[in-house]
Protein backbone atom coordinates (compact mmCIF):
# COMPACT_ATOMS: atom_id res chain seq x y z
CA UNK A 1 0.00 0.00 0.00
CA UNK A 2 1.16 3.50 -0.79
CA UNK A 3 -0.57 6.40 0.97
CA UNK A 4 -0.80 9.60 -1.03
CA UNK A 5 -0.31 12.64 1.18
CA UNK A 6 -0.95 16.22 0.08
CA UNK A 7 0.82 19.03 1.93
CA UNK A 8 -1.37 22.03 1.10
CA UNK A 9 0.72 25.19 0.66
CA UNK A 10 3.61 23.40 2.38
CA UNK A 11 6.08 25.98 1.06
CA UNK A 12 4.11 28.90 2.58
CA UNK A 13 2.28 27.66 5.65
CA UNK A 14 4.77 25.77 7.78
CA UNK A 15 5.31 27.91 10.85
CA UNK A 16 6.50 26.86 14.34
CA UNK A 17 7.58 23.43 13.17
CA UNK A 18 4.23 22.40 11.70
CA UNK A 19 6.12 20.24 9.21
CA UNK A 20 6.81 17.95 12.18
CA UNK A 21 3.20 16.79 11.88
CA UNK A 22 3.99 15.47 8.44
CA UNK A 23 7.14 13.73 9.70
CA UNK A 24 5.07 12.15 12.46
CA UNK A 25 2.37 10.95 10.05
CA UNK A 26 5.08 9.46 7.84
CA UNK A 27 6.75 7.83 10.86
CA UNK A 28 3.46 6.23 11.98
CA UNK A 29 2.75 5.00 8.45
CA UNK A 30 6.23 3.47 8.23
CA UNK A 31 5.76 1.75 11.62
CA UNK A 32 2.58 0.17 10.22
CA UNK A 33 4.53 -1.05 7.19
CA UNK A 34 2.79 1.45 4.93
CA UNK A 35 4.63 3.31 2.20
CA UNK A 36 3.75 6.89 1.29
CA UNK A 37 4.42 9.68 -1.15
CA UNK A 38 4.04 13.37 -0.29
CA UNK A 39 3.26 16.16 -2.68
CA UNK A 40 3.14 19.90 -1.98
CA UNK A 41 0.20 21.59 -3.70
CA UNK A 42 0.66 25.36 -3.62
CA UNK A 43 -0.06 28.54 -5.59
CA UNK A 44 -1.66 28.12 -9.03
CA UNK A 45 -1.72 24.33 -8.79
CA UNK A 46 -5.04 22.48 -8.93
CA UNK A 47 -6.20 20.32 -6.02
CA UNK A 48 -7.56 16.97 -7.20
CA UNK A 49 -10.05 15.68 -4.56
CA UNK A 50 -9.69 12.07 -5.73
CA UNK A 51 -5.94 11.84 -5.59
CA UNK A 52 -5.10 11.83 -1.88
CA UNK A 53 -5.61 9.69 1.22
CA UNK A 54 -4.46 12.37 3.63
CA UNK A 55 -4.17 16.15 3.47
CA UNK A 56 -2.11 18.30 5.81
CA UNK A 57 -2.63 22.07 5.98
CA UNK A 58 -0.35 23.99 8.35
CA UNK A 59 -0.33 27.45 9.88
CA UNK A 60 1.42 30.69 9.08
CA UNK A 61 1.81 34.38 9.61
CA UNK A 62 -0.90 36.78 8.45
CA UNK A 63 1.21 37.75 5.42
CA UNK A 64 1.35 34.21 4.02
CA UNK A 65 -2.26 33.59 5.00
CA UNK A 66 -3.32 36.59 2.92
CA UNK A 67 -1.53 35.23 -0.16
CA UNK A 68 -3.00 31.77 0.35
CA UNK A 69 -6.51 33.12 0.96
CA UNK A 70 -6.57 34.51 -2.58
CA UNK A 71 -5.22 31.38 -4.25
CA UNK A 72 -7.25 28.86 -2.26
CA UNK A 73 -10.56 30.17 -3.63
CA UNK A 74 -9.75 28.37 -6.91
CA UNK A 75 -9.23 25.14 -4.96
CA UNK A 76 -12.33 25.58 -2.75
CA UNK A 77 -14.64 23.24 -4.70
CA UNK A 78 -12.00 20.48 -4.74
CA UNK A 79 -11.21 20.79 -1.04
CA UNK A 80 -14.92 20.80 -0.14
CA UNK A 81 -15.53 17.72 -2.29
CA UNK A 82 -12.59 15.98 -0.63
CA UNK A 83 -13.96 16.78 2.86
CA UNK A 84 -17.57 15.82 2.07
CA UNK A 85 -16.29 12.58 0.58
CA UNK A 86 -14.85 11.65 4.00
CA UNK A 87 -11.29 12.63 3.07
CA UNK A 88 -8.89 12.73 6.03
CA UNK A 89 -7.50 16.19 6.68
CA UNK A 90 -5.46 17.77 9.46
CA UNK A 91 -5.36 21.58 9.61
CA UNK A 92 -3.38 23.67 12.08
CA UNK A 93 -3.96 27.28 13.10
CA UNK A 94 -3.77 29.37 9.88
CA UNK A 95 -4.89 26.39 7.79
CA UNK A 96 -7.74 25.77 10.21
CA UNK A 97 -8.79 29.44 9.96
CA UNK A 98 -8.79 29.35 6.14
CA UNK A 99 -11.12 26.35 6.03
CA UNK A 100 -13.77 28.45 7.79
CA UNK A 101 -15.77 31.46 6.58
CA UNK A 102 -13.24 34.22 7.28
CA UNK A 103 -10.40 35.37 9.45
CA UNK A 104 -9.93 38.92 10.79
CA UNK A 105 -6.18 39.42 10.91
CA UNK A 106 -4.26 41.35 13.56
CA UNK A 107 -4.46 44.56 11.44
CA UNK A 108 -8.22 44.32 11.05
CA UNK A 109 -8.26 43.00 7.47
CA UNK A 110 -10.90 40.44 6.63
CA UNK A 111 -9.27 37.41 5.02
CA UNK A 112 -11.69 35.14 3.20
CA UNK A 113 -11.77 31.46 3.96
CA UNK A 114 -13.48 28.85 1.79
CA UNK A 115 -16.41 28.00 4.10
CA UNK A 116 -15.61 24.30 3.84
CA UNK A 117 -16.25 24.24 7.58
CA UNK A 118 -18.71 26.27 9.61
CA UNK A 119 -16.54 28.51 11.77
CA UNK A 120 -15.21 32.06 11.70
CA UNK A 121 -12.26 33.78 13.34
CA UNK A 122 -12.07 37.23 14.93
CA UNK A 123 -8.92 39.00 16.03
CA UNK A 124 -8.00 40.45 19.41
CA UNK A 125 -6.31 43.76 20.16
CA UNK A 126 -2.61 43.62 20.98
CA UNK A 127 -2.81 40.14 22.37
CA UNK A 128 -2.07 36.58 21.40
CA UNK A 129 -2.97 33.34 23.11
CA UNK A 130 0.44 31.82 23.79
CA UNK A 131 1.28 28.95 26.08
CA UNK A 132 0.89 25.33 27.07
CA UNK A 133 -2.53 23.83 26.59
CA UNK A 134 -4.26 20.61 27.60
CA UNK A 135 -7.54 19.42 26.12
CA UNK A 136 -9.78 16.41 26.59
CA UNK A 137 -11.49 14.68 23.69
CA UNK A 138 -14.79 13.15 24.81
CA UNK A 139 -15.21 11.57 21.37
CA UNK A 140 -12.04 9.46 21.70
CA UNK A 141 -11.70 9.59 25.49
CA UNK A 142 -8.17 10.94 25.12
CA UNK A 143 -6.11 13.86 26.41
CA UNK A 144 -3.97 15.98 24.07
CA UNK A 145 -1.09 18.19 25.21
CA UNK A 146 0.32 21.05 23.17
CA UNK A 147 1.40 24.63 22.74
CA UNK A 148 -0.80 27.34 21.25
CA UNK A 149 0.24 30.65 19.67
CA UNK A 150 -2.47 32.62 17.87
CA UNK A 151 -4.09 35.99 17.63
CA UNK A 152 -7.29 34.63 16.09
CA UNK A 153 -10.33 33.76 18.18
CA UNK A 154 -12.36 31.07 16.45
CA UNK A 155 -16.05 30.34 17.00
CA UNK A 156 -17.61 27.08 15.85
CA UNK A 157 -20.94 26.82 14.03
CA UNK A 158 -23.66 24.36 14.89
CA UNK A 159 -22.48 21.43 12.77
CA UNK A 160 -19.02 21.55 14.23
CA UNK A 161 -17.71 19.96 17.37
CA UNK A 162 -14.42 20.83 19.04
CA UNK A 163 -11.37 18.58 18.93
CA UNK A 164 -11.42 18.77 22.70
CA UNK A 165 -12.52 20.64 25.79
CA UNK A 166 -9.92 23.00 27.27
CA UNK A 167 -8.58 21.87 30.62
CA UNK A 168 -5.63 24.28 30.66
CA UNK A 169 -4.94 27.18 28.26
CA UNK A 170 -7.12 29.36 26.01
CA UNK A 171 -8.26 27.19 23.09
CA UNK A 172 -10.36 28.50 20.20
CA UNK A 173 -11.37 31.82 21.73
CA UNK A 174 -10.60 31.93 25.46
CA UNK A 175 -14.34 31.94 26.22
CA UNK A 176 -16.21 28.75 25.49
CA UNK A 177 -13.58 26.14 26.49
CA UNK A 178 -13.50 24.60 23.02
CA UNK A 179 -10.25 23.83 21.19
CA UNK A 180 -9.96 22.99 17.52
CA UNK A 181 -12.65 21.41 15.43
CA UNK A 182 -13.93 18.08 14.20
CA UNK A 183 -16.12 17.47 11.16
CA UNK A 184 -16.38 14.12 9.30
CA UNK A 185 -12.73 13.00 8.93
CA UNK A 186 -11.33 16.50 9.46
CA UNK A 187 -9.22 17.46 12.48
CA UNK A 188 -8.37 21.09 13.22
CA UNK A 189 -6.31 22.52 16.04
CA UNK A 190 -4.38 25.55 17.22
CA UNK A 191 -1.62 23.30 18.62
CA UNK A 192 1.77 24.08 17.21
CA UNK A 193 5.15 22.71 17.87
CA UNK A 194 3.80 20.25 16.47
CA UNK A 195 0.50 18.67 17.54
CA UNK A 196 1.22 15.09 16.54
CA UNK A 197 4.73 14.71 17.95
CA UNK A 198 3.34 15.16 21.45
CA UNK A 199 0.21 13.13 20.78
CA UNK A 200 1.18 9.93 19.02
CA UNK A 201 -2.23 8.36 19.77
CA UNK A 202 -3.81 11.04 17.57
CA UNK A 203 -1.17 10.59 14.86
CA UNK A 204 -1.87 6.85 14.74
CA UNK A 205 -5.62 7.48 14.60
CA UNK A 206 -5.26 9.85 11.64
CA UNK A 207 -3.00 7.41 9.76
CA UNK A 208 -5.44 4.54 10.44
CA UNK A 209 -8.27 6.66 9.04
CA UNK A 210 -6.21 7.45 5.94
CA UNK A 211 -5.47 3.74 5.43
CA UNK A 212 -9.20 2.95 5.78
CA UNK A 213 -10.08 5.62 3.22
CA UNK A 214 -7.41 4.29 0.85
CA UNK A 215 -8.88 0.77 1.11
CA UNK A 216 -12.42 2.05 0.70
CA UNK A 217 -11.45 3.71 -2.58
CA UNK A 218 -9.88 0.46 -3.84
CA UNK A 219 -13.14 -1.43 -3.16
CA UNK A 220 -15.16 0.95 -5.30
Ligand code: GLN
Pocket residue numbers: 015058059060061062065092093094095149150151152153192
Ligand atom coordinates in the same frame (compact mmCIF):
# COMPACT_ATOMS: atom_id res chain seq x y z
N1 GLN B 1 -1.90 34.37 11.79
C1 GLN B 1 -2.84 33.55 12.51
C2 GLN B 1 -3.09 34.01 13.94
O1 GLN B 1 -2.28 34.70 14.52
C3 GLN B 1 -2.36 32.12 12.52
C4 GLN B 1 -1.08 31.98 13.24
C5 GLN B 1 -0.52 30.63 13.15
O2 GLN B 1 -0.81 29.84 12.25
N2 GLN B 1 0.31 30.35 14.12
O3 GLN B 1 -4.12 33.69 14.52
